[in-house]
Amino acid sequence: MSLDDKLKSLRENGIDEAKRAQRLQELNDLRVNLLGKKGPITKALRGMKDVPAEQRPEIGTLANNVKKDIQQAIEEKMTELNEKLVAHQLEEEKIDVTLPAAKQIQGTKHILNQTIEDIEQFFIGLGYEVAPGYEVEEDHYNFERLNIPKxxxxxxxxxxxxxxxxxxxxxxxxxxxxxxxxxHDFTKGPLKMISPGVVYRRDDDDATHSHQFHQIEGLVVDKNISMADLKGTLEALCRHVFGAQREIRFRPSYFPFTEPSVEVDVSCFNCDGKGCRICKYTGWIEVLGAGLTHPNVLKMSGIDPNEYSGMAFGLGPERFAMLKYGINDIRDFYLNDVRFLEQFKGVN
Incomplete structure (x- = not known):
């Protein structure tokens, strides 16, 4: 078979194979096998030395045209297969926009965050500032400035x-x-602040204790602050959190940074003071500690206790939340159990 006939035969067979291909990989293999350096067209051209000189231009042109024709046939078939593939994907992946959308599960703020923010908003409404402070603290401020020497x-x-x-x-x-x-610059008015945040203590981990928990400290310093101011503030707080009918009572206690110091009880919100399991049948529930700021604490801050006085109180958001929502185990706050957390969507 002459070289001319070989090239025409390769073109016919190559175009036919390209048209019959069903996969992109088949077309890639065909391109390599026919048009590659080791393909039959290249081998056929190596026989050009046996072709008379006057025929070589014609054979060379034919060889280039064969390559172009086969390449064109491969590209046309590749375009056809790609279009079919895209059409198939569109058919398989199409979305019926008339179907109802999948339900979006929305989270909520943690019940402790809700409790803390609720108490913050209460005190902001009374003109207090929020000062979170530092979790890593100096011994000087954590103990000594609170009248607790080494x-x-x-x-x-x-x-x-x-x-x-x-x-x-x-x-x-x-x-x-x-x-x-x-x-604080007392020429501009009284100091009224709360400090919410995480605190750490060496404590047992059980149903009512944790080595890490939250606290909200409150402080007011001004002229003529008295126990009446403290009682009125805490009574308003307890009524805000536990219900409008709540009453509070003070019991003598001891804290190094307040004098006098008191434990604060709130009338039981479950039984209205009649006595039940929650209040241990006393009608009262202990909720926080408080007192008037110790004169030594004022002096260490450069405040004259003969001119100024103060009141301070500290409460635990975990305890408030446990009492308000009937939570029996403090560890439930930290386990990230969705079944527990979902009970408190937007409760405040």
Whole structure:
């Protein structure tokens, strides 16, 4: 068979194979096999030396045209197969826009965040500022500025996680009191602040205790602050959180940074003071500690206790939430169990 006939035969067979291909891979293989360096067209051209000189231009032109024709046939078939593939994907993946959309599951704020924000908004409405403070605190502010020197036995109750001799994970958000009293300009009005945040203590982990929990400390310093101011503020808070009919009572207690100091009870919101399991049949539930700011605490901040007085209180959002919503185990707040958390969507 002459070289001319071989090239024409290759063109006919190549175009025919391209038209019959059903997969893109077949076309790629055909291109390599026919048009590659080791393909039959290249081999046929190597026989050009045996072709008379006057025929070589014609054979060369024919060879180039064969390559172009086969390449064109492959590209046309490739375009056809790609269009079929896209059409198939569109058919398989089409969306019926008339179908109802999939339900979007929305989360909610954690019940502790809801409780804290609710209490923050209450105090902001009374003109208080929110000062979260630092979780890593100086011993000076965490203890000494709160009238708890290094040899004070009250430290044993709050012994915590020390980072150095002078730095620790704060045991109470009361540590922010000293910083705010130092920075406040009393010529512009009274100091009214709350400090919410996480605190850390060496404690057992059980149903009612945790080594890490939240606290909200409150402080007011002004002229003529009295127990009447403290009682009125806390009564309004308890009625806001636990119900409009709540009453509070003070019981004598001891805190190094307040004098006098009191434990605060709220009338049971479950039985209205009649006595039930929640209040241990006393009609009262202990909710927080408070008192008038100790004169030593004022002096250490450069405030004259003969001219100014203050009141302070500290409450636990976990305890408030547990009492309000009947939660029996403090550890439930931290387990991230969706079944537990979903009960409190937008409760505040």
């Amino acid at each position: 040899d004070h036995p009250a430290r044993d109750m709050q012994d915590t996680f020390y980072l150095s001799d002078e730095l620790l994970m704060r045991t109470q958000t009361s540590a922010q009191e000293g910083r705010d009293m130092e920075a």
